[in-house]
Amino acid sequence: MSSPILKLVAQRLALGVVLLFAVSVLIFAGTQILPGDVAQSILGQAATPQALANLREQLGLDDPAYVRYFRWLGGVLTGDLGKALTSGQDIATSIGGRLENTLFLAGCAAVVAVPLAILLGLLAVRYRNGPIDKLISGLALASTSFPEFFIGYLLVYFFAVKWQIFPAISTVFDGMPFLQRLQAVVLPAAALTLVVLAHMMRMTRAAILNVMQSAYIETAELKGLRPIDIIRKHAFPNAIAPVVNVVMLNLAYLVVGVVVIEVIFVYPGMGQYLVDHVTKRDVPVVQAVGLVFAAVYILLNIVADIAAILANPRLRHPK
Amino acid sequence: MLDIKRIPTGAWIGLLVTGVFLICAVFAPWLAPHGNAEIVGGVWEPMSSTHLLGTDNIGRDLLSRMIYGARITIFIAVLATALSFSLGAILGFTAAVVGGWFDTGMSRLVDLLMSIPTLIFGLVVLSVLPSNVVTLILVMGVLDSTRVYRLSRAVAVDINVMDFVEAAKLRGEGMVWIIFREILPNALSPLISELGLRFIYAVLFLSALSFLGLGVQPPNADWGGMVKENKDGIVFGIPAALIPAAAIALLAISVNLVADWILNRTTDLKGGRGNG
Numbered sequence: 001m002s003s004p005i006l007k008l009v010a011q012r013l014a015l016g017v018v019l020l021f022a023v024s025v026l027i028f029a030g031t032q033i034l035p036g037d038v039a040q041s042i043l044g045q046a047a048t049p050q051a052l053a054n055l056r057e058q059l060g061l062d063d064p065a066y067v068r069y070f071r072w073l074g075g076v077l078t079g080d081l082g083k084a085l086t087s088g089q090d091i092a093t094s095i096g097g098r099l100e101n102t103l104f105l106a107g108c109a110a111v112v113a114v115p116l117a118i119l120l121g122l123l124a125v126r127y128r129n130g131p132i133d134k135l136i137s138g139l140a141l142a143s144t145s146f147p148e149f150f151i152g153y154l155l156v157y158f159f160a161v162k163w164q165i166f167p168a169i170s171t172v173f174d175g176m177p178f179l180q181r182l183q184a185v186v187l188p189a190a191a192l193t194l195v196v197l198a199h200m201m202r203m204t205r206a207a208i209l210n211v212m213q214s215a216y217i218e219t220a221e222l223k224g225l226r227p228i229d230i231i232r233k234h235a236f237p238n239a240i241a242p243v244v245n246v247v248m249l250n251l252a253y254l255v256v257g258v259v260v261i262e263v264i265f266v267y268p269g270m271g272q273y274l275v276d277h278v279t280k281r282d283v284p285v286v287q288a289v290g291l292v293f294a295a296v297y298i299l300l301n302i303v304a305d306i307a308a309i310l311a312n313p314r315l316r317h318p319k
Numbered sequence: 320m321l322d323i324k325r326i327p328t329g330a331w332i333g334l335l336v337t338g339v340f341l342i343c344a345v346f347a348p349w350l351a352p353h354g355n356a357e358i359v360g361g362v363w364e365p366m367s368s369t370h371l372l373g374t375d376n377i378g379r380d381l382l383s384r385m386i387y388g389a390r391i392t393i394f395i396a397v398l399a400t401a402l403s404f405s406l407g408a409i410l411g412f413t414a415a416v417v418g419g420w421f422d423t424g425m426s427r428l429v430d431l432l433m434s435i436p437t438l439i440f441g442l443v444v445l446s447v448l449p450s451n452v453v454t455l456i457l458v459m460g461v462l463d464s465t466r467v468y469r470l471s472r473a474v475a476v477d478i479n480v481m482d483f484v485e486a487a488k489l490r491g492e493g494m495v496w497i498i499f500r501e502i503l504p505n506a507l508s509p510l511i512s513e514l515g516l517r518f519i520y521a522v523l524f525l526s527a528l529s530f531l532g533l534g535v536q537p538p539n540a541d542w543g544g545m546v547k548e549n550k551d552g553i554v555f556g557i558p559a560a561l562i563p564a565a566a567i568a569l570l571a572i573s574v575n576l577v578a579d580w581i582l583n584r585t586t587d588l589k590g591g592r593g594n595g
Contacts, residue, residue, distance in 0.1 A: 022431050030443045145519065145571030147526050149546055150564035153553055161556045168554050256436040260527055264550075274439075275531045278446040290443040294435045301434070 016302040081288040102269035109192035121204030140198035152191040152264040170265040188265040195257045200250040207242035241311035248304030333576030347390040351383035356538045392541040396521040402460025407467025412498045415475035429465045474506045515578025519571045
């Protein structure tokens with residue numbers, strides 16, 4: 001591996017770290033934008049002055065915002081995310097197991113969605129403007145318009161209630177056998193797959209079509225290669241960089257889709273944890289979970305950038 | 320200019336369905352057979368001639384709730400889209416015209432906002448803000464304006480270097496004139512087709528927030544909130560929650576169809592593909 005590519009990758013990584021710090025400022029500021037008092041909004045209008053004073057002290061609200069930010073940031077960097085206001089539990093411990101559950105669910109969805117999307121994208125290009133292509137883009141239009149919970153509850157209604165094949169509620173716990181766990185996440189993973197599939201497929205199709213317009217594809221056509229061979233041998237290798245990019249961007253999208261899906265299936269993951277504590281106005285938990293989501297999202301975007309650099313010879317050997 | 324016979328079937332369906340939803344939204348109190356919060360029957364009664372869509376989780380007429388829900392959903396989504404468009408477009412155009420530090424500062428800020436998923440940042444902000452409709456519209460509008468900003472800045476940068484803008488600048492026109500009289504009319508067609516997509520996004524975002532219990536608060540409910548109210552029925556085989564969810568999907572698809580058609584039409588005006 002040559003040195004310019006290492007430099008490029010290092011630049012992206014450094015940029016990512018800077019971005020993460022900026023995002024932590026933004027998330028912290030996002031919970032401070034209320035002109036009034038956070039303590040008041042947490043406890044409501046009926047709170048006694050004593051309770052307000054206690055909570056202010058507990059949150060350190062009497063210090064200026066930047067002091068609180070650096071105290072929080074210092075905690076985050078040393079792995080101490082603070083304690084939840086409502087339950088008093090350590091946030092880092094609660095997040096640990098839940099993050100694992102969420103990544104397992106997202107991973108299951110990705111394992112199915114990625115190959116399927118690429119395959120369907122290839123098919124759409126091979127038979128473009130034919131009935132298969134039309135059907136695929138029609139479905140894509142429909143599914144980008146569907147809210148996540150429509151897909152989720154349709155699956156529950158038919159697969160869990162009418163035909164009783166899979167459980168409607170995905171209970172998972174520590175030490176659960178792998179197969180049982182897999183069965184529990186089938187429906188949420190299927191819902192997530194359907195949420196990202198169409199978008200990923202459409203972008204794959206666009207990426208490959210873009211390559212198909214090159215002169216060397218025309219040459220391959222003129223020398224009489226079969227269309228599927230042209231796509232397999234000439235178009236696909238050159239489309240890998242954009243396709244990897246598409247895949248990574250959609251995995252980032254999947255991380256967000258997880259929030260709603262987890263609530264539908266009462267799945268004990270990060271999304272459920274976040275939503276619960278937003279409702280309870282538990283600011284420390286919301287900040288911590290928001291930061292974790294943002295970090296995963298940014299990380300996947302950086303991986304997409306780096307994959308694009310690695311897969312593209314022109315970027316690998318810049319002039 | 321608009322030849323009715325040349326409107327494709329897809330766009331017709333889209334216009335028709337969107338129109339029906341709009342009529343429901345505007346004339347809700349006259350169209351709904353029952354009041355929004357009126358309890359008229361048992362819990363989760365099936366569809367019948369008295370209650371066309373059945374009743375909901377506490378015995379309210381689902382059809383009436385749906386009609387009022389259309390009003391709330393569309394009202395909030397329209398206002399949020401209007402806010403995101405005016406804010407995003409004006410800031411985007413200004414950034415392109417002024418350039419320099421303003422452009423750099425705004426663009427980096429937008430990049431930063433877009434590096435956090437909208438739903439996640441929305442949830443973070445809503446955890447401290449009071450839950451009411453005004454907050455909801457402001458949060459949705461401001462977060463979504465980042466997308467409009469990107470598009471309008473990109474479009475305006477291209478227009479800003481054209482000769483007629485140069486001429487206007489030499490003529491001594493002020494910035495407001497340049498933005499609203501020179502750039503805006505020429506940037507309108509890409510922005511209008513984006514408008515439909517942003518509206519759909521606003522509907523879906525609002526529904527997701529309400530479904531999570533952070534959007535419109537009871538006893539009022541938009542369609543997302545109605546899904547939340549009725550979701551417990553699903554496990555007993557009662558499909559009441561699927562009806563508002565399907566309505567959201569239907570609205571989004573039909574607006575999509577219309578937006579597609581407008582996109583084709585506006586590219587037509589510039590000598591693009593000729594399909595109505």
